[in-house]
Amino acid sequence: xxxxxSGFAYWKIAxxxxxxxxxxxxxxxxxxDASHLPSALVGKQAPPFSLGELHNGEPIKRSDYDGKVLxxxxxxxxxxxxxxxxxxxxxxxxxxxDNADVSFLGVNYRDRSEQAxxxxxxxxxxxxxxxxxxxxxxxxxxxxxxxxxxxxxxxxGRIAYRHIGALDESKALKIIATLRxxx
Amino acid sequence: xxxxxxxxxVFITMLTVGGVNAAPQLKTEQAIDRNIRQISERLRxxxxxxxxxxxxxxxxxxxxxxxxxxxxSNGRTEEEIVSFFVARYGTFVLQAPPKEGPQLLLWYGPLxxxxxxxxxxxxxxxxxxDEAVDEFDDDNPPEQIKESPST
Numbered sequence: 001x002x003x004x005x006s007g008f009a010y011w012k013i014a015x016x017x018x019x020x021x022x023x024x025x026x027x028x029x030x031x032x033d034a035s036h037l038p039s040a041l042v043g044k045q046a047p048p049f050s051l052g053e054l055h056n057g058e059p060i061k062r063s064d065y066d067g068k069v070l071x072x073x074x075x076x077x078x079x080x081x082x083x084x085x086x087x088x089x090x091x092x093x094x095x096x097x098d099n100a101d102v103s104f105l106g107v108n109y110r111d112r113s114e115q116a117x118x119x120x121x122x123x124x125x126x127x128x129x130x131x132x133x134x135x136x137x138x139x140x141x142x143x144x145x146x147x148x149x150x151x152x153x154x155x156x157g158r159i160a161y162r163h164i165g166a167l168d169e170s171k172a173l174k175i176i177a178t179l180r181x182x183x
Numbered sequence: 184x185x186x187x188x189x190x191x192x193v194f195i196t197m198l199t200v201g202g203v204n205a206a207p208q209l210k211t212e213q214a215i216d217r218n219i220r221q222i223s224e225r226l227r228x229x230x231x232x233x234x235x236x237x238x239x240x241x242x243x244x245x246x247x248x249x250x251x252x253x254x255x256s257n258g259r260t261e262e263e264i265v266s267f268f269v270a271r272y273g274t275f276v277l278q279a280p281p282k283e284g285p286q287l288l289l290w291y292g293p294l295x296x297x298x299x300x301x302x303x304x305x306x307x308x309x310x311x312x313d314e315a316v317d318e319f320d321d322d323n324p325p326e327q328i329k330e331s332p333s334t
Binding site for chain 1: 229230242243246247250269270271272273288292295296299300302303306
């Protein structure tokens with residue numbers, strides 16, 4: 001059997017190194033944020049959709065935002081974390097109200113329209129439209145797991161980033177700035 | 184009498200024709216239900232903890248099963264439907280991760296860990312035996328050996 005210069009067999013080294021490596025990999029996996037789920041759609045074209053607006057039912061299409069940075073936020077009245085990020089979204093979108101190259105769109109996901117409207121009247125209306133995805137089909141097309149989820153779509157129509165959970169303003173501003181730089 | 188006989192004949196014919204027409208449809212529905220179960224057992228419910236799509240009662244899982252039904256009715260194959268969900272949720276949506284790339288570690292890592300642990304144990308036990316033999320001093324045998332009667 002082959003040995004090292006000190007007479008230690010290679011298989012003995014493997015017995016120590018390999019399990020240590022494997023345990024290390026599994027231990028690293030446990031330290032990672034379980035809410036950070038991989039998105040199959042990052043880097044790919046945002047799925048097309050045509051949904052009615054929450055207030056007036058007017059159809060809004062994904063293609064209406066071609067050539068712009070689109071911040072697409074999935075929300076619902078029954079989602080607790082959506083309340084947490086509500087003010088952040090209003091504040092954030094207000095900063096871009098004069099910028100034609102950045103748009104915000106809400107997707108009211110698996111909710112009742114009357115509940116959603118009540119939520120907006122209680123917590124403040126978004127300064128941008130929301131579309132209704134009552135059955136969650138558009139959510140499934142985007143691979144939505146849980147709410148809230150925010151997708152940042154670049155001017156090229158590709159999903160650049162996906163955020164799970166309540167949105168962080170500074171993080172969102174950085175992503176938008178990066179995407180605006182691409183246009 | 185004749186009128187009754189004709190009415191009876193028409194009734195029987197309708198029943199038979201109706202049954203014959205309904206049978207393939209029922210068979211197709213049963214086949215679709217079987218396929219829905221087969222496919223949804225391969226997929227994970229995205230909003231549940233360790234539950235497949237078939238067992239889940241979550242509204243999202245229900246909608247996903249409805250999509251499977253629609254796609255089967257449109258003639259899509261099992262693999263096409265599974266790919267449809269993988270394209271949206273990634274391989275995370277599969278109950279069994281694919282045997283490729285980093286997932287190989289999940290499939291075969293524990294097996295290798297067991298093999299190496301067994302080898303390490305064998306090595307440790309052998310080393311203990313060797314040390315026991317090395318500690319045996321021929322000039323000063325233990326008391327038990329000294330006192331044992333010679334044969």
